[in-house]
Amino acid sequence: MTAADSACSLFAADALLPTGWARNVLVQWDGAGRVTHVVPDTAAPAGVAQAAGPLLPGMPNLHSHAFQRAFAGLTEYRGEAQDSFWSWRNLMYRFAQRITPEALEAIATWLYIEMLEAGYTSVCEFHYVHHDTDGRPYADDATLSLALLRAAHTAGIHITLLPVLYQTSGFGAKPPRADQARFIRSTDNMLSLLERLAPACRAQEAILGMAPHSLRAVPADSLTAAVQGLTALNPHAPIHIHIAEQTQEVDDCIAWSGQRPVQWLLEHAPVDARWCLVHATHMTPTEYAAAAATGAVAGICPTTEANLGDGIFDMPLWLQHGGRWGVGSDSHACVNAAEELLMLEYGQRLVRRQRNVLATPAQPEVATAMALQAVQGGAQASGRLGDGQTAGIAVGQRADWVVLDAQAVALRGLPAPAMLSAHVFASHRTSAIHSVWAGGQCRVAGGRHALHDRAAGAFVAARATTIDAR
Template sequence: MPAFVFDHAWLPQGWARDVAVSVEGGMIAAIDAGGDAGGAGERIHGAALPGLANLHCHSFQRGMAGLSERRGPGDDTFWTWREVMYRFLGALTPDDVEAIAAFAYMEMIEGGFTSVGEFHYLHHDVDGRPYGDIGEMAARVVAAAVASGIGLTLLPSFYANGGFAGAAPLPGQRRFINDVERFHRLLERTRAIAARTPGTVVGIAPHSLRAVTPEALRAVVAAAATGPIHIHAAEQAREVDDCLAVLGARPVEWLLANFALDRRWCLIHATHMNEAETRALAASGAVAGLCPLTEASLGDGIFPGAPYLAGGGRFGIGTDSNIDIHAAGELRQLEYSQRLAARARNVLTLREGESTGERLYAQACAGGAQALARPQGAIAVGRRADFVVLDRDDPDLAGDPAHWLDAYVFVGGRRMIDKVIVGGERLVERGRHAARARIAGRYRAVVARLAAL
């Protein structure tokens, strides 16, 4: 029996009318497009898109959004922003982390994401010692995901050094730090915690080539036989220079030469690549995890989008620092950065006449699902019943469906989102999460307490 009958739904072959979807155990069990839409099932007056995966997030950073937009004494860069971030997280308790994450995840669902990849590196107490339960913070992240209803791929980050060549950690980094042995204990504990919440996926996230040595990276990758592997790579020009000086190769070049990058891998940012790296990463089957709003906020640089896409490269999008949690906004910024760099329009497309909005949305759905190892990204049998339903009464959807994805990505964005359904559960109505008042109230108290410190 169908659970929902959508007026319109964006299926892999395109828009269809009167789409009846049956749901079993949170998954899509059957689809009947143009069938007996008058039969059983709840009629949804709207245009359903598959839910998008947010493949890269540091949820606690949502609490410092707006706190780093004041000019410092010298040139402000990623590295001065990082100092603000280290000061901020020096005060966070596990309760704070859970409250901030729940708020960020709720905003993600309202903003068009139905799952998140939490690149989780805030592991220990403020003095750098593990909590009594080494997985305390991981448990808080899982609890926040449960409170919001978002799908979670938890990526415990392995962070060992303060910089290239095994440099000692900085004081601001002590809450992140583990050696290989302790990281494996943390990973085991995280798996046990995640196993209590069905549908939670666990991978690993070696932080970056500056935070782990080649030997340690080999050890943690070898020990993780399955699951996603995420790593920050080539976000900053200085990181590329340092990597060349110490490892004799650029970050993406070094990873390609030293690991069999494949579908399990997701290289976060991959901003600074030369032509050979761009071609090779595109051919590898790995996903580039692009975070366009954060990359713009931090002044990181612009991803080589057109050659990467032309080479068959896979990408997904992430909200990273969570300054503005907005699925359509990320896709719009991605394309607009390309336009500014290329001084051209509709850059991230492959053929004449193609809709840029559809291309961006489809690629991000597929890349996000792959990078988080989650059965989503399409309205199709066997995928999770995740839907972002656009308001059919929005005036920008009054015309031809051929333009609807462009209207969503480039014009209306989250304003158009009416309902969000995750695993068959209706979590958002008229753009608001059902638990908004409770989750926002708890978050407001944390913001007020941190401001008073």
């Protein structure tokens, strides 16, 4: 093995491959950051770095509103007799009014560094603050989108940029509110933005898709035209949409159309494997079966859904129909891939009064089962997975992985599957992550990103310009 080969090689005593746990695994990748060899049951070659613990596939974060990280923790007080998602949204809109391009870039850079340190190696950015504070477009209409691309590049995280189409304040094409002015775009304007962003995304190897915000924010004719226009630009581009997150949304959709949101979407849009149905919390059994059959990914954000009082997705029913899923940190009340899995499993336990609900016959270790499914679904929703491909530590995939610290107290002395279980269920408030690699580059070493301190300081300064919005 040459010195160049050794520089693009890593040996792990234990690795979680798409087929399950394997021993004594050599992984190699090329200069483009793509995996070229995965060889289990082999000896460690001389001169090759050895992982400090089990090697895990990097987790995609399939739903992020980056600017909201600076807002996290600022709404945990009762402002109304019955606080809800809707009262939280009013406060969030006030906060969004104060975001500048410079603040957004600083907030997103720190957030993306936090994500890498927490085990995420890619992010789907659901981006809807488009315009200046008075609602007028910037001289360069892509100003805020480009700030997010720069933040991802600086941090070293792969990004799927999803500019959001937002036009109305409610079902029936209700006019937008004054505090939604920064979000509003016509359909033609959105398609022009995508054309403007395409070269920048290609240069950065970012994926460019689109996100109709929700059925309440995008009228039916606009949804049709936007999906058709995006498909003409790129027939493989991912499409994400908030759907059935709140019971009021369901009730309002029924009042408008006579149908529930997921039911209406499936009958009026070409939903397929390109789509990510974010939240999809309130569905009937018939909707679960029909949505799963499309091949779309359910985007579950357990800590945000808990923080906002949304409800709990019926994951066993979704899996019963072969549904695909992944996790996101959404409003970033929590930025921790393992904790999203923990909250997802614990929500199912509380509803069913059972344990290890999301384990499978093939993977009785619930953390292993969830990690493999979330990586596969997250890669699909990110637009980084072609037909028939397997995500994770596999030939042809990006060299994205997490190395656990086998010497962390919660993990020390355990077999590898139990280390992953301890990482998900027993190591919070102290990280059990040793290093994180994205695209073949070590972005986190010894648990910290190289830009941690500098980015943290810039984030605090940016937040200080916004926090009096409360």
